[in-house]
Each structure stands twice: as C-alpha cells, then as structure tokens.
Amino acid sequence: MAKSEYPAKFQFVVSTPSHTLDKHDRKTIKSHTTRRAHAIRRQPVKLCSWLTPDRDLGPLKKAALTEAQSPVIESILRVPIHKRVGSDFSGLQLPSGIEPSMIQDLVKLVDFNRREGYPYEICLEVHPVEKGWFPYMISDACCLHSMMFSLRALIEGSSLNQLSRHACFHYAQTLQLLQSRLYAFEQTSALSDATIMVVITLATASGLTGDFEAVENHIKGLEKIVGLRGGIRALTSHHNMQVKVCRADLAYSFISGHPPLLLKGEISWDCFIADRGLIQCSHQSHGNNFHTFADTTLDVRLHNTWKDLHAFACITNVAYQTGRKLSPDTYNEMMISILYRLAYLSFEDDTLQEAIRIGLLTFSATIFMQRHYMKQSYECLSNLFYNTLFKLHSSTTIRIPVHVELWLALLTHVVEDRQPDPQDWRIIWLREVIVRAGIDSWSGACELVRSVVWVDFIFNRLGQQVFELLAFQE
Numbered sequence: 001m002a003k004s005e006y007p008a009k010f011q012f013v014v015s016t017p018s019h020t021l022d023k024h025d026r027k028t029i030k031s032h033t034t035r036r037a038h039a040i041r042r043q044p045v046k047l048c049s050w051l052t053p054d055r056d057l058g059p060l061k062k063a064a065l066t067e068a069q070s071p072v073i074e075s076i077l078r079v080p081i082h083k084r085v086g087s088d089f090s091g092l093q094l095p096s097g098i099e100p101s102m103i104q105d106l107v108k109l110v111d112f113n114r115r116e117g118y119p120y121e122i123c124l125e126v127h128p129v130e131k132g133w134f135p136y137m138i139s140d141a142c143c144l145h146s147m148m149f150s151l152r153a154l155i156e157g158s159s160l161n162q163l164s165r166h167a168c169f170h171y172a173q174t175l176q177l178l179q180s181r182l183y184a185f186e187q188t189s190a191l192s193d194a195t196i197m198v199v200i201t202l203a204t205a206s207g208l209t210g211d212f213e214a215v216e217n218h219i220k221g222l223e224k225i226v227g228l229r230g231g232i233r234a235l236t237s238h239h240n241m242q243v244k245v246c247r248a249d250l251a252y253s254f255i256s257g258h259p260p261l262l263l264k265g266e267i268s269w270d271c272f273i274a275d276r277g278l279i280q281c282s283h284q285s286h287g288n289n290f291h292t293f294a295d296t297t298l299d300v301r302l303h304n305t306w307k308d309l310h311a312f313a314c315i316t317n318v319a320y321q322t323g324r325k326l327s328p329d330t331y332n333e334m335m336i337s338i339l340y341r342l343a344y345l346s347f348e349d350d351t352l353q354e355a356i357r358i359g360l361l362t363f364s365a366t367i368f369m370q371r372h373y374m375k376q377s378y379e380c381l382s383n384l385f386y387n388t389l390f391k392l393h394s395s396t397t398i399r400i401p402v403h404v405e406l407w408l409a410l411l412t413h414v415v416e417d418r419q420p421d422p423q424d425w426r427i428i429w430l431r432e433v434i435v436r437a438g439i440d441s442w443s444g445a446c447e448l449v450r451s452v453v454w455v456d457f458i459f460n461r462l463g464q465q466v467f468e469l470l471a472f473q474e
Helices: 025-040 100-117 131-140 142-156 163-184 193-208 211-230 240-257 284-297 301-320 328-344 351-368 378-395 403-412 426-439 442-448 456-473
Strands: 045-048 055-062
Touching: 055 131, 055 211, 055 442, 100 142, 131 142, 142 193, 163 193, 193 211, 193 240, 193 328, 211 240, 240 328, 240 378, 284 301, 301 328, 301 351, 301 456, 328 351, 351 403, 378 403, 378 426, 403 426, 403 442, 403 456, 426 442, 426 456
Parallel strands: none
Antiparallel strands: 045 055
C-alpha cells in the first residue's frame, strides 16, 4: 500500500478480501491500538470521600510506579494554594479583655497542630480550608480561652493541679463560658463548630496533662454534640471539622483502649484506595507470599484494610523519593478510613489475626497520630501490642510466614524510640527470625518488611539501628 497522502496522524487503512494488509498497515494499526489502550489506562480515577460518600475528592491519575522509581507521581497530589490576601489577623475583632500580644503565642499552637496533622515530608502542611479557621475561632471568647489553656498545657507539660496561674485562669474561663453556653442550650452556640472545637481542645489538653478521665468525659460530650448535629457526616467539611472530630475520637480510643465512639455501624469495609491502579508495587515473590497468606488466613475486612494501608505506604515512599506532596484531603481520608476500620475490628479468639490487627493499628497510629514534637506515645495501645505479641510468640501451634513474623518482631522496636535491651525476649525473637529468614543485610530485611507494609522515612533509621546491633552482637 502506498504511503498515505493525508496529514500525519490521520490515515486510513483499507482491508478487503482481495487486498491484504502489508507490514506498513499492520504497524499503523498496532500503533493506533497501543495509543488508544494507553489513553484508556491514563484516565483519571474518581475518588469519593470515605467519610462523606457523596463528596467528590477529585480525580486521581493512575501512576504505574514502583517504589524504586521516582519520575512523576501524577497525583493524588498538588493542591493549589492561592496567594494570601492580608494576614491571619486581617479584620479580626478580639473578644473583650484579650490583648493582641496574646494572639501571637497562639501562632505557635497552630504551627504545632499543623505539624501534628500533616507530616511535612510527604504532605502539604497547610490545608486550604485551614486558612479560615484561625480568625473564625479566635473571635469566640470560649474557644480562645480553651486555646490559651491548651498552649500553656503544651508548654508546661504538667498535671492540672501543677499548672501555672495563667493556665488555670484560662481553664476556669473556658469551663465557665462552656457550661453557660451548654446550660442555655441555644442551638446556634451550644452546637456550633466553635463549641465543638472547645471540647476537642479541652480533650487534647487533658491528654497532655495526663488527666485521662477528663479526656473520656470530653469525648463523650463531643459524641452527644455531634449526634445532635446529625452525625459526623452531617458536619461541614469546611474548616476541616470532620477530620478534627475524628482525630479526637481516635486519640481517645488509643488512650483508653476502647473502640471509638463515632461512625458506629457506618463503616464501609471495602477497599478505599487499593486495587485502583494508583501505584504498582514491586516486592518480588515476597508480596505474592503475603497475598497468598492473607487470602487464606485473614478476615476479608482486615485484608482489605491491610491492602489500603499497604497502598498508602507505597505511595508515601514514592512521594518522599520524588518530593511531591500528598493532598491533605486525600491524606486525611486515607488516615480516617484505615484507622477506624482497624480500631473497630476485634479478633479476641484468633491470636494471629489480632496480632496483625494490633500491629497494623500501632503502625498506623505512629504514622498518622503521634505528636512528633512531643514524642508522646499511646501507652495503652503500646501495652496491648506488647501483650498480643507475647501471646503470639508463646504459642507453639501458630505458624506465620517468615516475612510477616519479621515485620511484627521488628515493628515492636521501631515504634519505640529507645535503646533495645539485649535480654528482652523481643530482641531474642527478632534474632531468631532473622536467622530463619536467611538475611544478612538491612537492605534484605527492608525488602521483606516492605512486602507487608513499611514507610521508609519513618521507620528505617530505628530499624537499621536494631538490625545492626544484632549483627554486631553476632
């Protein structure tokens, strides 16, 4: 067939019984088919909110990447941040008795909360809606006093009866204004976003001062307010209120050891981000081994949650390598969907599944919920993880794939930033697992634990320290 006279990329290919296709025609058809298939594969994936299913989070472009690659993660990422007009305090009218100089201290608290909520290594630190919440809250006297109390509790780090005079003053003012508001029960104020933020701030501050009974009381009060508002899904996504409430509820769960109070009976157990083709993992045969184990052993709800956490970890590793930042909206939805499912599950009669659940929950809490600037841990969750692992390790009948056992044995050390004791049964166990796995380098260990779930920039430093300590002892 003669070369087409039509412009480039516009070509007819004719095939009749008397005219067979030559090499040039077949090449044209193959090229067109390849381009079409590629275009179909590159169609963006629609991701709806896990918290509010009718809210569209926007398109996510598929990125067929491996953790070793670092070209483009075409994202889930990149939220445009519009140029600021004025300052945080533009047009702000402070309540009576509040001096402008006091507000400057609150900027520190805002910065702390931002670093807690969005790890700067992989996520945009400033959520677009956060631009509006600061002046909005400071215009409410009760909310302002609660924030001032929280700031003093954060700085002083003492129990309530040892806090400074200034901290106690703001605490007393907060309680007085809040009780007056709730007693009057005017819906516009008693159920307002500002009141919700007061209760969350008090719960957070109580956790910092070690008053866990007060934390429980505040979160139970929060549950009632949210219920009267129509539930967590009825809260506006403006000011990121849903996420703030969920974080407070989850923090209470990790502190108390009880299930969360919100979203009961409203959980979707399907995969949220896994199996969408957002990232292509490359874990050689180890990943296949875990899938085989999970398919035959794990409850489907636990398996789906693990798959989402694994996908998040792989996306995070690529985002860290490329320097591209995750969207706060998507980051928050991943966090809440994973943590709530793990927190509500329970396998008291299945030691292996319970150990994996608590391991995944501890792993997730370390990533999403730990206060990096305070190095504060959830002691109840840590003790639960320790006791569950001890029960698993003591069993003589449970068989675990070696890469899963290595992940559990190593995880118990990397979630605690302290020097390991050579006589600790967990160190002895880890040494035995390393021998069974036949690995002699940290890179080999990483390859195994990444097939389960692993975030390099958070866990590699401590993991390598523990591994090299054992190698040195040998």
